[in-house]
Amino acid sequence: MQGKGIAGKTAYAAMLIALSMLLSYVEALLPISVGLPGVKPGLANLVVLTGLYYMKPGEVLLISVTRILLSAFLFGGLSALIYSLAGGLLSFGVMLLLKQIKGFSVTGVSIAGAVSHNLGQLAVAVAVVENAKVLYYMPGLMIAGVAAGSVTGMLAQTCRRYLTSAAGRKDGE
Amino acid sequence: MNQAGEKLFTRKDAGLLAAVLLVAGAAALFLGLPGRAQGELVRITVDGRLYGEYELARDRNIRVEEGTHYNEVVIRDKKVYVTEADCPDRYCVKHHEITKSMETIVCLPHRMVVEIVNVGATKWSAETDGIWESGSHGKPGDAGKPGGFENIDGYTE
CATH class of the missing domain: 2.60.320.10 (N-utilization substance G protein NusG, insert domain)
Incomplete structure (x- = not known):
């Protein structure tokens, strides 16, 4: 992704935002319901996760935040925005941190991201409804994060294999 | 690309997984989820x-x-x-x-x-x-x- 001008970078970022929004949409079509509110595979995180390995953190953050804002305006409604932002920002921070530490695979980074995403949303939920009973969801949401993070992590691993070989051919990197 | 990044699952991943499950389990115990009664x-x-x-x-x-x-x-x-x-x-x-x-x-x-x-x-x-x-x-x-x-x-x- 190096050696591109501002126009190229903008186009690239826009494409990835569109991709992540499409993944959210596809995910919404899947009839997955475990009875816990808001539990989903988190396929949009695939873009953020993969991006962390190829782009500057600032660029990935921009993509993540823009996707959240656009999704909230288009589908979710503004009441969902604060939850998405809390989850998205916390998970971005945690994933970035873990990626810097040697020894974690993409799967590990993904699991940490998914779990922290759910915990971030839960924290906002507790604050908003002013009822600590919402914490009842914590164990379930953490387990769900592990499951979703594992799936997304393995998908990201597969994506990286192709992306790395493609990048190797094009950029000679 | 670091070597660990190419692996699907590492020892540190396993540690992380164990830590998360442990915290989830501890939270469940703390909240008293197991053995909770029929409510009234x-x-x-x-x-x-x-x-x-x-x-x-x-x-x-x-x-x-x-x-x-x-x-x-x-x-x-x-x-x-x-x-x-x-x-x-x-x-x-x-x-x-x-x-x-x-x-x-x-x-x-x-x-x-x-x-x-x-x-x-x-x-x-x-x-x-x-x-x-x-x-x-x-x-x-x-x-x-x-x-x-x-x-x-x-x-x-």
């Missing part, structure tokens, strides 16, 4: 304030109205669920039925929490539990047992 009372709070308390054993519909919003809460056969709401995400409607104490249904946009509570599990004896399990409507009050259930009747009508 349905408590609805809106924005942190008590909206009403209702007997779990008595079937009824509760329309929780707050401003222009509403959630239709149904108590039937000792199960609690939300049938209708005008919130945007409708997670509360999709939520599974709750039956046990500590279980909650949350409507985040309306800041409404429906929870099942076990009224003084320590105070109430085994014989009172027997009465609740019979599930006959209105019996607890008739039995003249001590406790705050007169208040509940005030809420129900």
Whole structure:
């Protein structure tokens, strides 16, 4: 992704935002319901996760935040925005941190991201409804994060294999 | 590319996984999720304030109205669920039925929490539990047992 001008970078970022929004949409079509509110595979995180390995953190953050804002305006409604932002920002921070530490695979980074995403949303939920009973969801949401993070992590691993070989051919990197 | 990044699962990943599961398990224990009892009372709070308390054993519909919003809460056969709401995400409607104490249904946009509570599990004896399990409507009050259930009747009508 190096050696591109501002126009190229903008186009690239826009494409990835569109991709992540499409993944959210596809995910919404899947009839997955475990009875816990808001539990989903988190396929949009695939873009953020993969991006962390190829782009500057600032660029990935921009993509993540823009996707959240656009999704909230288009589908979710503004009441969902604060939850998405809390989850998205916390998970971005945690994933970035873990990626810097040697020894974690993409799967590990993904699991940490998914779990922290759910915990971030839960924290906002507790604050908003002013009822600590919402914490009842914590164990379930953490387990769900592990499951979703594992799936997304393995998908990201597969994506990286192709992306790395493609990048190797094009950029000679 | 570091070497670890090419592996599907590393030892540190396993450590992370174990830590997460441990925290989740500890949280579950701390919250008292295992071995929680059948609840007795349905408590609805809106924005942190008590909206009403209702007997779990008595079937009824509760329309929780707050401003222009509403959630239709149904108590039937000792199960609690939300049938209708005008919130945007409708997670509360999709939520599974709750039956046990500590279980909650949350409507985040309306800041409404429906929870099942076990009224003084320590105070109430085994014989009172027997009465609740019979599930006959209105019996607890008739039995003249001590406790705050007169208040509940005030809420129900």
